[in-house]
Amino acid sequence: MPQGQQDARAPEVPAPLSVSRVTLRYQTEKGLVTAVEDVSFTIGRGERLALLGPSGCGKSSLLRAVGGFLKPASGAILLNGAPVKGPGPDRMVVFQEFDQLLPWRTVSGNVEFALRRARGLSAAAARSVARDWIGRVGLARFADAFPHTLSGGMKQRVAIARAFAVQPAILLMDEPFAALDALSRRRMQDELLALCEETGATTLFVTHAIDEAVHVGTRVLVLSAHPGRVAAEYPVSGEAARRGTAAFAALEAEIQSRIFGSEPLSSDAEADHVLEHA
Amino acid sequence: MSLSTLDAVAPRRLPTFSPGARQVVILVALAAIWEAYARYLGNSLLLPSFTETAEALWSVTRNGELPGRMVASLSVLLTGYGIGIGIAVVITALAALNQWGESLLSLLTSMFNPLPAIALLPIALLWFGVGTSSLTFVTVHAVLWPLALACHAGFRAVPQTLRMAGRNMGLSGPSYVFALLVPAALPSILSGLRLGWAFAWRTLIAAEMVFGASARSGGLGWFIFTNRAQLETANVFAGLLAVILIGLVVETVIFSTLTRLTVRRWGQEG
Structure with a gap:
């Protein structure tokens, strides 16, 4: 449970997330497909691991396995030392799709519902925590609006507020900004970063954009x-x-060349394009 | 540019009607046509005029006969509707949580949905005898299958992301069905309830005509049937009007209000 989040970084405490030798397979019409093979990584407390790769590399499947929506064919996924058995609010997910909010609840209602279900808060307590988080993502004026009246970026902000409010052991972000326009995307990245640094949230961030991975992650796994x-x-x-910064550009270029070999690419947009259609 | 030129360019305003006002105008026109034709025909045994029907409606309403029949029909209807909803909820909840439940639901609905409820009346008479139980039985049948089908289709159309978000927040089992699937599928459920209501209402009136239960406590169908036998044609028309009116009130007042307060407010429907 999330109470250990602000604990001292004692070395004997198991890493919030440990993925060891995980293989994911799923059944399709053409037979058994291996999405992910023998992947291992750990995420330390307060760390943000950006999982970067072209489409088809199984990064979203991996996130879903950590979320408990997908059972690994082999390997182990441990959350604070305990094996992941199914979905739960100790691993709040922010999905890419805008329809992750409950359309019949208001912005505040969505966050309150998560708080009551996941943290067992009373209605009054849930309300005040929800208002606080909605304010922190800049939606105070929209607390009583229904999701269908919000823009895509605002919906993602609500989903982010909901995930943070629950104070999960780890935040799972599945390309949360991929469906946004370039401008909102940059702004949301910065806002997310600020929230993460402020709360010290442990995060697994899946993306196919190199610049996003470098900007958001404290570590990038390709x-x-x-x-x-x-x-x-x-x-x-x-x-x-x-x-x-020069260091940002250098790292971006290095990752790019690691993914594409020596093929040079000029702009982010192009890189995104190639990655998306790889 | 002078004012007069502007006036000439501006489109001429025709008197505009709201959709409701248009319907009232059409209704009045229909009543007038009916009245005119009935007077031309001059045979109130075959076709009573609109005014004769209205008079008959007023007198059977005032002497309490029609309201009594309405209450009798509506109480059977609500009982059957309620039981039908209850069974539909259980079956579709099972179907949402379990693959065996899902197979059971698709098998049962594909078997029974095409079966007209009226066709079950002989069986109902055999099992429950002449009385409200038989009427309730066929009403349940009329509501249950279309509603179960609509709920199930609605559940299946709930987006994958919303499902995962629900399970992520710790919903499972009954809480998953009632806190997530039901509200998410509400547009389909409401249209299923509407459809079930229409089927149940028609089935009930028809069933009451086939056998009136005991004459004293018969409903609207029985009222129409007995008045035809007594050649009180104006009363028959009054009964038919009552059937239409009840259907109209339920549709426009109850279901429209429900839709406005829920799915339209939540942006889940056009």
Whole structure:
């Protein structure tokens, strides 16, 4: 449960998330497909691991397995040392799709519902925690609005507020900004980053955009495709996480060349494009 | 540019009617046509005029006969409707949680949905005898299958992401069905309830005509049937009007209000 989140970083405490030698397979019409093979990683307390790879590398499947929606064919997924058995609010997920909010509840109602279900808060307590989080994602004026009246970016903010409010052991983000326009996307990345740093939330962030991975992650894990395997791992040091610095550009270029070999690519947009259609 | 030129360019305003007002106008026109034709025909045994029907409606309403019949029909209907909803909820909840439940539901609905409820009346008479139990039985049958089908289709159409979000928040079993699937599928459920209501109402009136239960406590169908036998044609028309009126009130007042307060407010429907 989430109470240990602000604990001292004692070395004997198991990592919030440990994925060891996980293989994911699923049945299709053409037979058994291996999405992810023999992938291992751990995420330390307060760390943000960006899982980066082209479509088809199984990064979303991996996130779903951690979320408990998918059972690994082999390997183990441990959350604070205990095996993951099914979905639960100790691993709140922010999905890419906008329809993750309950359309029959208001913005505040969505967050309150999660708080009451997941943390067993009373209605009054849930309400005040929900209002606080809605304010922190800048939606105070929309607390009583129904989701269908919000823009895509606002819906994602609600989903993020809901996930943070529950104070999960780990936050799982499945390309949460992929369906947003470029401008909102950059803004949301910065806002998310600020929230993560403020709360020290442990996060698994799945993305196919290199710049997003470098900007958001404290560590980037690159997966290769068909099947997904760990191809490389890059720590992101302070300077490199900031957009526009030389270190950021250098790391981005390095990851790009790691994924595409020597093929040079000029802009982010192009990189995204290639990754999406790889 | 002078004002007069502007006036000439501006489109001429025709008197506009709201959709409701248009319907009232059409209704009045229909009543007038009916009245005119009935007077031309001059045979109130075959076709009583609108005014004769209205008079008959007023007198059977005032002497309490029609309201009594309405109450009798509606009480059977509500009982059957309620039982039908209850069974539909149980079956579709099972179907949502379990693959055996799902197979059971698809098998039962594909078997019984095409079966007209009236066709079950002989069996109902055999099992429950002449009386409200038989009427309730066929009403339940009329509501249950279309509603179960609509609920199930609605559940299946709930987006995968919303399902995962629900399970992520710790919903499972009954809480998953009632806190997530039911509200998410409400547009389908409401249309199923509407459909079930229409089927049940028609079935009930028809069933009451086949056998009136005991004459004293018979409903609207029996009222129409006995008046035809007594050649009180204006009363027959009054009974038919009552059937239509009740259907109209339920549709426009109850279901429209429900829709406005729920799915339309939540943006789940056009």
